[in-house]
Amino acid sequence: QVQLVQSGAEVKKPGASVKVSCKVSGYTLTELSMHWVRQAPGKGLEWMGGFDPEDGETIYAQKFQGRVTMTEDTSTDTAYMELSSLRSEDTAVYYCATDKLLAGAFDIWGQGTMVTVSS
Amino acid sequence: EIVLTQSPGTLSLSPGERATLSCRASQSVSSSYLAWYQQKPGQAPRLLIYGASSRATGIPDRFSGSGSGTDFTLTISRLEPEDFAVYYCQQYGSSPRSAFGQGTRLEIK
Numbered sequence: 001q002v003q004l005v006q007s008g009a010e011v012k013k014p015g016a017s018v019k020v021s022c023k024v025s026g027y028t029l030t031e032l033s034m035h036w037v038r039q040a041p042g043k044g045l046e047w048m049g050g051f052d053p054e055d056g057e058t059i060y061a062q063k064f065q066g067r068v069t070m071t072e073d074t075s076t077d078t079a080y081m082e083l084s085s086l087r088s089e090d091t092a093v094y095y096c097a098t099d100k101l102l103a104g105a106f107d108i109w110g111q112g113t114m115v116t117v118s119s
Numbered sequence: 120e121i122v123l124t125q126s127p128g129t130l131s132l133s134p135g136e137r138a139t140l141s142c143r144a145s146q147s148v149s150s151s152y153l154a155w156y157q158q159k160p161g162q163a164p165r166l167l168i169y170g171a172s173s174r175a176t177g178i179p180d181r182f183s184g185s186g187s188g189t190d191f192t193l194t195i196s197r198l199e200p201e202d203f204a205v206y207y208c209q210q211y212g213s214s215p216r217s218a219f220g221q222g223t224r225l226e227i228k
Contacts, residue, residue, distance in 0.1 A: 035217070037164075045156075045164065045207055047217040059216045095163055104211025105154035105169035107176075112163055 002026045004096050004110035011116045017084040020113045022096030024077040033099040034079045035106060036070060038092040046092075048081070053102065086117045121146050121213045123220035125206075131228040138195040140223045142208030147188050152211040155184055155193045158222075159204045167206075168193060195225075203227050 007021040024032065035050025049060035049070055058070050069082045079096055094113045097106035122145040132138055142153070150171040156164040166175040168184035171191060181196040195202055208220040 037219075044222045045158075045209075045219040047209075047219060050217070052216060061216075097163075099211075101169060101175075103154075103169045103173075104152035104217070105166055105175075105209065106156075106164070107166045107169070109163035109165075 002032070002098065002100055002108045004098065004108055006094075006096060006110040006113045009114040009116070011118065012086050014087055014117055014119055016086050016117075017082060018086060018115050019080055019082040020094050020096075020115070022079040022081070022110050024079070024098075027077075027100070029072050029074050029077040029079060031100075033102065034070070034072065035097050035099065036068075036081045037095045037097055037106070039095070039112075040089070040092040043092075048094075050097075050099075083115075086115075088117050091115065091117045121148065121210055121218060123208055123210060123218055125208060125220035125223045127223060128221075129224045129226060131226050132198055133228045134198050134200055136198050138193075138198055138202070138225060140193040140195075140206055140225070142186075142191040142193070142220050144189045144191075144210060146213065148191075148210045149212050150187045153184075153186070153191050154209045154211070155182075156207045156209065157202075157204045158207065164207065198225075200227075 003025045005023045033051045036048040052059045071080045096110040098108045126141045153171040155168040158164040172184045183194045205222045211217045
């Protein structure tokens with residue numbers, strides 16, 4: 001079965017960048033459509049972007065265009081999400097999630113990575 | 120851009136009762152790409168329903184989804200103590216490529 005294991009918590013200063021990793025086991029990364037979702041403290045879920053198999057490319061939510069980069073290392077089956085120009089509003093738990101069903105629904109989730117942006 | 124609006128914001132019910140949660144889209148959503156999730160404090164979301172009405176693996180049959188177009192419903196037929204959580208609907212496919220509703224908190228009355 002698919003498991004997603006994310007990197008540990010991060011504390012960053014405003015203006016810095018953060019790179020969160022998501023290691024896949026049980027499948028290879030090439031078999032999955034990986035997405036990233038974040039959740040600010042006490043708030044709802046926010047889709048950031050992910051790989052769209054129909055388009056064959058990674059698509060980013062407009063809100064994060066220019067600030068987020070999602071990459072994959074197929075040699076280690078690890079996905080990465082890098083967010084730059086961090087501000088306090090980026091303080092959140094960041095989740096990787098995969099659409100193994102290819103139904104536009106995220107059936108497998110990582111455990112989440114807490115990113116705190118504070119001066 | 121599609122916006123999903125969930126109602127009510129908070130639903131207070133007792134174990135054994137029936138829960139009906141609503142998700143309304145600002146534009147028509149393909150039923151194939153409407154999902155529901157459950158989230159408990161400190162946990163990642165869990166997929167309950169995909170394709171508007173298909174239960175994900177391991178989800179009890181007291182959870183059911185229905186709807187089409189702009190109106191979708193998650194029904195929990197008889198609430199168990201472990202069902203009290205926050206529920207989110209999600210669409211995929213229309214601009215933005217994916218989006219979540221703001222959530223409904225289901226609390227014990």
